[in-house]
Amino acid sequence: METTAESIKGIATHYGVNGKQLSTQYKEIFSDYRNWAQLNHATDYLLFPQNxxxxxxxxxxxxxxxxxxxxxxNKEGRGGPGTMVAVIHGTKAETVIAVLEMICSLKRKEVEEITLDLSSSMMLIARTVFPKARITNDRFHVQKLYYDALDDLRITLRWMARDLENQEIKRCREQGIPYIPFRYANGDTRKQLLARAKFILTRHESKWTASQRWRADIIFEFYPELKNAYQLVMELTSIYNTKSHKDAARLNLAKWFDRVSKLAGNAFQTVIDTFINHYDTILNFFVNRQTNASAESFNAKVKAFRSQFRGVSDIPFFLFRLSRLCA
Incomplete structure (x- = not known):
């Protein structure tokens, strides 16, 4: 990793040198930042077609x-040199497309696959700039969409439990008797049970502890709608984990859609509508089983790099240093 302005400043401070002055000299002289070929447009975009x-x-x-x-x-860069292809200010499709079209069309037509999340803007960019590429929606974003719908159901039930508790407190007050909250066999109140259900509903049952399994049994006994929704999220995970052909996955997902459509709640209908609108790009996962994990990992690397400098006060210089590492 290259020497950074902050590391130089720290060394300078250790030896009693003016750290701020040396940090400035690093930026203006030692780093060759001012001779950077992309400096004039760094705030708006960076391009590395060779990657x-x-x-x-x-x-x-x-x-x-x-x-x-x-x-x-570029996935082959694995977060190191050769990874960054382009960095563009904003997410507006027209702006991003205009910058990426500066790359030679022959190079863009050589791209075979591009992975992304469920953003319609990103899909428009991919279709326009890389006409020959297979567009694949990230499986983890698809699964998260269903998890969000499941959690929406849990939260709705928790609000209902809160309303029921308020009614019981009011009745006890009117009757002049002390309020004793209802508790399940494991000691949880209704609100506690549904609050603690969040962690359970996002993990496979094989990873539950004994106390979590007891809590899950109670949840599924008293809230069967959560049990049905949880079973479907596990089915979706199983479909993704099974190495099957695209046509086989299409059939399995169609059966899954049918069962999800019977669940109550607007959130589950949103899941179905989203799946229908992006059906082909979701199914493309089963061609090469590619995900957007490399992009998420790179984002984490950028955020870690940013935290080292306690934020980004000079975006062009930050991108210059990032490009030295990853471009």
């Missing part, structure tokens, strides 16, 4: 004070 590959990822990340940038990365 294009056959398998790309596209995602967004926040650099500083809500400033969002779109990152196009």
């Amino acid at each position: 294009m590959g056959k398998s790309l990822s596209i995602d967004e990340t926040c650099l500083s004070s809500g400033e969002v940038y779109t990152f196009l990365t």
Whole structure:
């Protein structure tokens, strides 16, 4: 890893040198920042066409004070040199497309697959800029969509439990008797049971502890709608984990859709509508089983790099240092 302004400043402070002055000298003289070929447009975009590959990822990340940038990365770079293909200020499809179209069309047509989340804007960018590429929606974003619907059901039930408790307290007050909250066999009240259900509903039953399994049995006995929804999320995980052909996965997902459609709640209908709208790109996962994990990992790396400098006060210089590591 290259020497950073902060590390130089720390060394300077240790030896009694003016750290701020040395940090400035690093930026203006030692780092060769002022001779950087992309300095003039660094705030708006960076392009590294030489890092294009056959398998790309596209995602967004926040650099500083809500400033969002779109990152196009090469999976083969694995987060190191050769990873960054483009960095573009904002997520507006027209802006990102205009920058990426600066890359030679022949190179763009060589891209075979691009992974992304469920963002319609990102899909428009991918279809426009990489016309020959297979677009694959990340499986983890798809699964998270269903988990969110499941949690929405849990929260709804918890509000109902809260209302029921308020009614019981009011009745006891009117009758002049002390209020004793209802408790299940494991000692949880209704609100506690549903609050503690969140962790259980996001884990496979094989990973439950004994106390969690007891709590899960109580949850599923008194709230069968949560049991049905949980079983379906496990079925979706099983479909994704099974190495099957795309056509076989299509049939399994169709059966899964049918069962989800019978669940009550607007959130589950949103899940179905989203699956229908992105059906082909969701199924493309079963071709090469590619995910957007590399983009998420790169985003985590950017955020860790950002935290080392306690935020980003100078975005062009930050991107310069990032490009030295990853481009």
